[in-house]
Amino acid sequence: MAEIYDIIIVGAGPGGLAAGIYGSRSRLKTIILQKGRPGGQAATTEDLENYPGFGRGTTGPQLMQAMADHAESFGTEIVRDEVIDVDLEGEIKRIKTKSGKEYQAKIVILALGAEPRMLNIKGENKFRGKGVSYCATCDADFFEELDVVVVGNGDAAVEEAMYLTKFAESVTIIVIHDEGILDCNKVSAEKAMANPRIKWVWSSVLEEVKGDGLVETILIRNIKTGEITEMPINGVFFFVGTLPKTELVKGKVELDEQGYIVTNDQMETSIPGVYAVGDCRVKYLRQVVTAASDGAIAAVAAEKYLAEEEGFKQQVLDAEEPVMVAFWAPQIEESITLLSELEKWLEEYGNGTRLVKIDTYRNQRLVKRYAVDEIPTVLLFHKGELLFKLSGAFSPDGLKGQMEIVSA
Amino acid sequence: MIEVNKANFEEEVLKAEGLVMVDFWSPSCEPCKELLPDVHQLAEKYAGQAKFCSLDTTGNKRLAISQKVLGLPTIAFYKDGSKVAELTTEITIDEVEAKLNELK
Numbered sequence: 001m002a003e004i005y006d007i008i009i010v011g012a013g014p015g016g017l018a019a020g021i022y023g024s025r026s027r028l029k030t031i032i033l034q035k036g037r038p039g040g041q042a043a044t045t046e047d048l049e050n051y052p053g054f055g056r057g058t059t060g061p062q063l064m065q066a067m068a069d070h071a072e073s074f075g076t077e078i079v080r081d082e083v084i085d086v087d088l089e090g091e092i093k094r095i096k097t098k099s100g101k102e103y104q105a106k107i108v109i110l111a112l113g114a115e116p117r118m119l120n121i122k123g124e125n126k127f128r129g130k131g132v133s134y135c136a137t138c139d140a141d142f143f144e145e146l147d148v149v150v151v152g153n154g155d156a157a158v159e160e161a162m163y164l165t166k167f168a169e170s171v172t173i174i175v176i177h178d179e180g181i182l183d184c185n186k187v188s189a190e191k192a193m194a195n196p197r198i199k200w201v202w203s204s205v206l207e208e209v210k211g212d213g214l215v216e217t218i219l220i221r222n223i224k225t226g227e228i229t230e231m232p233i234n235g236v237f238f239f240v241g242t243l244p245k246t247e248l249v250k251g252k253v254e255l256d257e258q259g260y261i262v263t264n265d266q267m268e269t270s271i272p273g274v275y276a277v278g279d280c281r282v283k284y285l286r287q288v289v290t291a292a293s294d295g296a297i298a299a300v301a302a303e304k305y306l307a308e309e310e311g312f313k314q315q316v317l318d319a320e321e322p323v324m325v326a327f328w329a330p331q332i333e334e335s336i337t338l339l340s341e342l343e344k345w346l347e348e349y350g351n352g353t354r355l356v357k358i359d360t361y362r363n364q365r366l367v368k369r370y371a372v373d374e375i376p377t378v379l380l381f382h383k384g385e386l387l388f389k390l391s392g393a394f395s396p397d398g399l400k401g402q403m404e405i406v407s408a
Numbered sequence: 409m410i411e412v413n414k415a416n417f418e419e420e421v422l423k424a425e426g427l428v429m430v431d432f433w434s435p436s437c438e439p440c441k442e443l444l445p446d447v448h449q450l451a452e453k454y455a456g457q458a459k460f461c462s463l464d465t466t467g468n469k470r471l472a473i474s475q476k477v478l479g480l481p482t483i484a485f486y487k488d489g490s491k492v493a494e495l496t497t498e499i500t501i502d503e504v505e506a507k508l509n510e511l512k
Contacts, residue, residue: 035442036439036442036443037442039438044438044439046436061438128496128497128498129477129480129482129494129496130479131478131479132479133497135437135439135480135497137436137437137438138436138437138438138439138440138480139437139478139479140436141466142472142473142478142479144469213476214473214478215478234478
């Protein structure tokens with residue numbers, strides 16, 4: 001039988017790597033499956049100056065390599081293999097990879113990431129690799145002494161435009177908003193506005209990319225006047241947001257309309273034991289620092305989940321003797337009274353039945369699993385089987401009839 | 409794989425007979441480096457059935473542009489010196505292998 005990991009992380013961007021660090025450091029057997037090199041989108045971002053503690057001069061590839069080394073130093077396995085199918089239902093999750101292997105784990109953390117969005121304008125796809133680019137670090141040095149445009153005005157667009165000025169003769173940013181309005185952060189906006197090598201075209205959108213073999217001109221449409229201008233250009237860089245890479249889990253975990261994975265504050269998805277971190281999940285801010293934060297939260301939540309599951313299994317499901325599980329809450333007086341009554345009652349009439357108390361506030365997962373909608377609620381298990389469920393206040397003597405099942 | 413550059417590109421690729429595959433890459437291109445080990449494996453697997461070259465575009469920019477390559481990674485196939493197929497930017501090694509099998 002294949003060995004079972006505690007945690008399988010799919011994807012080695014900052015979210016996946018941080019989860020690896022926290023998972024391994026908790027002595028959980030942790031593996032990261034990654035299609036290519038670790039680092040995710042951050043590995044293709046040259047200037048990365050907003051990760052706390054790492055200022056100017058930090059590059060994306062450097063920081064990501066440091067995170068990968070960090071995870072490995074605590075024992076995280078990083079394996080280069082592409083995940084092609086996942087079976088997330090059930091206690092043991094199964095992950096199939098392109099190399100034909102099947103990995104098994106109790107926990108899956110989805111760190112699937114995102115990819116650049118295409119604008120789908122005329123010529124965009126045709127001239128991919130011929131002047132149309134989505135990756136400044138990949139292609140910037142082709143454009144030395146040449147002219148390029150950047151489409152978009154968020155953080156990525158404006159920051160990558162500044163990076164491109166180190167190579168290109170001129171960089172023109174096409175902005176859909178009125179003059180002076182940018183979606184990016186203020187520091188980058190001010191720097192870009194002050195950069196003499198950056199030109200601006202306001203209130204405009206890119207209409208078409210044209211050329212013969214390589215990009216030669218673009219058509220720009222002013223959205224206020226409707227006027228279309230043709231501009232000679234060698235390169236067109238698109239930074240118009242990203243799309244989640246969640247195709248793998250479509251129909252398996254809950255996604256929002258745009259395809260992002262829905263999670264709660266603990267990074268739990270709609271499937272027990274499955275977590276999602278980083279750019280692939282619904283969130284307010286998609287940055288390296290928030291991805292890393294997600295990873296830490298998911299790994300800690302997963303550790304707690306494993307401990308709870310293991311505890312419940314040992315104490316209740318695998319127990320030889322009958323086990324009575326009582327759901328209580330500290331602020332519900334009658335549930336506390338019932339606990340002490342049950343304890344005494346079981347001693348006398350329980351035939352060796354053990355009592356396990358579950359604080360409903362700390363064990364929401366069990367509350368959901370056994371549909372506990374009233375406190376107190378009592379469940380009786382024997383050899384892993386649920387024999388009965390009693391909800392609401394009752395006197396232990398009422399159990400007499402029910403308990404005959406286990407005394408028989 | 410044979411390393412080609414502006415000095416030997418003509419000899420090794422344009423004047424070569426048969427099928428030549430050229431992997432255009434650069435050290436600053438992360439997706440290229442991601443693909444590189446797979447490309448080398450492919451070259452070993454199909455050794456003798458085609459000629460496999462790699463071209464670091466750093467310092468060979470004009471050469472790349474003359475081959476209409478202006479984005480990385482790009483994998484181009486030449487037959488008897490003329491380009492017959494090209495894969496660019498979002499490339500999977502499966503696509504490269506399929507194209508190779510189609511052309512060889």
